[in-house]
Amino acid sequence: MSLFNVYPLFDITPIFAKDVFVYDKNNTKYLDLYGGHAVISIGHSHPTYISSITNQLQKIGFYSNSVQNPLQEKLAQKLIQLSNCKNYELFLCNSGAEANENALKLASFHTQKKGVLAFKNSFHGRTSAAVAATDNAKIIAPINAQQKVNFIELGDLEAAENILKQGNTCAVIIECIQGVGGLDESTTLFYQGLEILCKKYNSLLIADEVQAGFGRTGDFFSFQKHLITPDIISMAKGMGNGFPIGGILIHPKIKASYGLLGTTFGGNHLACSASLAVLNIIEKEQLMQHVTKISEYFLAEAKKLPKLKNTKGRGLMLGLEFDFPVAELRKKLIYKHHIFTGSAANPNVLRILPPLTITKQHIKQLFEALKKEIHE
Template sequence: MSLFNVYPLFDITPVKATDVFVYDENGTEYLDLYGGHAVISIGHSHPKYVKAISDQVAKMGFYSNSIKNPLQTELAKKLVSVSGCKNYELFLCNSGAEANENALKLASFHNQKHKVIAFKNGFHGRTSAAVAATDNAKIVAPLNAQQEVEILELGDLESLENALQKNDCCAVIVEFIQGVGGLDQSTAEFYESADALCKKYNTCFIADEVQSGFGRSGEFFAFQKFNVTPDIISIAKGMGNGFPIGGILIHPSIKASFGLLGTTFGGNHLASVACTTVLEVIEEEKLMDNVKVISAYFLEKAKNIPQIKNCKGRGLMLGLEFNEPVADLRKRLIFNQHIFTGSAKNPNLLRILPPLTLQKGHVDAFFDALKTELK
């Protein structure tokens, strides 16, 4: 049986990874500045993480959510202490798309409305409502297009209020730093006004922190730079450091009831231990402080590359924008310099999403390699 051919693949086969490095079957070392789509937060094969998962799987890997799982409770407590999001409740699932799907569904249950407002260049996943709220018509099937979604310009408060005034919107969903779309951000005025408008018109304000959460922006959540109180916060990517896990944080104004949401694998024993360990390492190794230091260093180094037109993003969720497409540059960085970077919807943008353990020496190596390939 062959694999369903939906991924264009680079001819590289990783077999091992440690911290910020990946090694292929030939023993070639690659500097990982992409982290597998911002998934690797505490570094590949972190010893504490490996031990925690190994110890847990030796005891119990899985049982259903119909029994008590103290590991979920422990995770929820640790998430509150590290994130600072007091009073929120946690529902666990398996991925970012699932997180956003459950967020949108819960919003609709809560206020009994059906329409969703999202923003241009936003990406929220590939499941039914999440993909309908994603600004990419190529991945929206006719089945998904039945969802009623209005996609607005990011930052357009007038259009947002005009849409909310119709009183049929269950949710406004926004990435505070856009990921796949190309690292664009709006202003404090927009985010704070959008939050206020949602509260005025009984609409759930959803912060999509799937990619930007868990310290990647320098704050635990990217929205925490602003004076907003999301009704629902979606999380995934870096929360498991490679183990599949997602979730939503739910404001206490939204009430639970039996059967409202559900999942088979969400919050299983291994996933819970993986995420709790990630949170412990983020705290113990002061990785959010490291993000801020390394981000400032990276952006300063970028100023010395005249071909870079613009630097986008925040923390270690960054984009280097050039005056021309970067697809060939990205390939040369991989095959000539052995450095992984990422692409975006913006063809001129090189995405930088490394493990949060990145050090200045790694940044120096990247810019030396970049200069070589730009000659």
């Protein structure tokens, strides 16, 4: 039996990883500046993380959500403590797409509306409503296209109000820094204005923090820079450092009822242990403060780079925008310099999403390789 061929693959087979490095079957060492789509937050194979999951597995790895699981409560308390999102309630699931799916479903239940407002170049997942709210026609099947979604330009408050005032929109879903779209972001004035409009027209504001959350921007969540209070916050990638886990934080004005949401595997014992380890390491190693320092160094080094059009993003959710497509440059970085980076919907943007444990030495290695390739 062969695999369903939906992934274009690089000819690399990783078999071992440690902190910011990945080793392939030939023992070639790669610097990981992509973290598997921003998933690796605390570094590969962190000993505390391994110990936490191993110890939990020796006790109980899984049981359904029909019984008490104190680890879920512990995770909720630690998450509220580090994120400072007080009074929110936690629902756990397995992925970013599932988090956004539940967020949109909950918004529709709460408002009794079915329309969604999303933004051009957005990416929210590949499942039913989440993919319909994603600005990529190639991955939206006819069954998904039944969803009523309006797309507007990021930053256009007038267009947002024109749609919201029609009274059919259950939710506005937004990435405060667009990930797959190419690291675009708008102004604090826009995000605060959007929050006001949502309250005025009885729509819920969903902050998609699937890629930006868990300290990647230097804040715990990227929306916090703008001093807004989303009704629902979705999260996933860096939450488990590779263990499948996602979740939504839900504002207390949204009331729970039995059967409203549900999941088989979400919030299982191993997933909670993984995420608790991530939070404890972020706190103990002061990784959010570290992200800010490394980001400042990165931005300073970027200014010295030839042919660079723009630097985008915040913290360690960064994009280098050139005046040429970066596909060939990415291949040279991988095969010649052994550095993993990412692409974006914008073909000129090189995405940098490393483990939060990255150091100046590693950033320097990237820029030395870039200067050499651009010069040649």
